[in-house]
Amino acid sequence: MSSSSPLLPEGGGAEPTTKDQLKKGLRVCLFYLGTVFLVVFILAWCIQVFMYWVATNASGCSASALEGYDYPGGGVSEAGGASFNILPGISLLAEREPMWYGAAFDVxxxxEASTVAAAPAGTWWRTWGPIFATYTYEDVANSRTTVYMRRNLLRMGSSHTIARCDGQGPKVTFTEGSNFLANRVRKVIGMNQGMTFKIFMDDKLVAVAEETSHGFESLTFREEDSGRSESSSVLKERHFHGLYDLWLVKNDEKSILPNYVASATTLLLAFHTINHDATSKGAASNESPNFLEKPPPTLAAEQVLDEQQESSSSVTGQATAVAQAAEQAFASVAQKVADGASAEIREELPDRRQQPEEKKADQEAVDVAP
Incomplete structure (x- = not known):
């Protein structure tokens, strides 16, 4: 006898298995995660573009704003004058107190004595961005933003572009390039000469920068062809005005690099040093010296301490009572001695009130005598 019930459930398909449900749930999760990632990515780039615009165009970093500008505060070298170098040949990079809108270093x-020679010529500003930070140089004379620096994306290792706001002069690229792996090996081994960077001027390799990672933090700039030292920078002080870093940047007069290149690259090392110190301090604070902590006393030890304190209090009270009794006895004896001495003195001394009467009687006797 045949059954009247259908062999398949209504709808014409089999019920979904657990595996199918997991696949469907996974696809839904991936869809929502991808949507969230896309929204965050677009939002981050929108914020980045806005912050970059604030740091550059909104601050006057444009060719029209600097047309005919004479760049006061710039040094002179064989490669060019103030309009070429923009920054002094020898300068100090002094860390400033970070503000809510960004960190900065004064120039x-x-x-030659590595001392302060004049008032600050300008300031390097770092403007935050969710993808990369933007660095700009603003002079003090007219508050003009003349140089900017930003990170190059999709590059292996550290890579930054340094350019003038007026669009003149060479575009400088400061990058690790093919030194990326060698730099990591030096860092792991702990070699004295740490990172090595390449410096390009309009896509032409002109110099290298060698970092000293141990002892004094420093950068040495050498010409690519001759190997001659062109510029250098060194961490001069770590307690400038009590708690800030101070870097010395020195450019040779024969250097082919503009003065702002050595200053800008030193700025990157200066901020790296600050961030490294903050990370090291945070790691050190998390390591608590447990071996110095005093273990809590046990119950028996607490009872012994209480008994010792009670015994000490009792002995102290008895000693105080004895001292008070001795003090009272001494005061009584001293009072008696003082009273006896006063009586003897009164007996020995004549009564001064009788002296005028005796003198008067003697005078009358003298007057009666013939």
Whole structure:
């Protein structure tokens, strides 16, 4: 006898298995995660474009804003004058207190003695961005933004572009390039000469920068063809005005690089040093010295301490009572001695009230005598 019930459920398909449900749930999760990632990515780039615009165009970093500008505060070298170098030949990079809108380093003219030679010529600003930070140089004379620096994306290792706001002069690229792997090996081994960077001017390799990662933090700039040292920078102080870093940047007069290149690249190392110190301090604070902590006393030890404190209090009270009794006895004896001495003195001394009467009687006797 045949059954009247259908062999397949209504709808013409089999019920979904657990595996099918997991696949469907996974696809839904991936869809929502991808949507969230896309929204965050677009939002991050929107914020980045806005912050970059604020740091550059909104601050006057444009060719029209700098047309005919004479760049006060710039040094002179064989490669060019103030309009070519923009920054002093010898300068100090002095860390400033970070503000809510960004961190900064003052550029202070210096001399061969590595001391302060004049008031600050300008300031390097770092403007935050969710993808990369933007660095700009603003002079003090007219508050003009003249140089900017930003990170190059999709490059292996550290890579930055340094350019003038007026669009003149060479575009400088400061990058690790093919030194990426060698730099990581030096860092792991702990070699004295740490990172090595290449410096391009309009896509032409003209110099290299060698970082010293141990001892004094420093950068040495050498010409690519001759190997001659062109510029250098070194961490001069770590307690400038009590708690800030101070870097010395020195450019040779025969250097083919503009002065702002050495200053800008030193700025990157300066911020890297600050961030590294902050990370090291945070790691050190998390490591608590447990071996110095005093373990909590046990119950028996607490009872012993209480008994010792009670015994000490009792002995102290008895000693105080004895001292008070001795003090009272001494005061009584001293009072008696003082009273006896006063009586003897009164007996020995004549009564001064009788002296005038005796003198008067003697005078009358003298007057009666013939």
């Amino acid at each position: 202070i003219p210096s001399n």
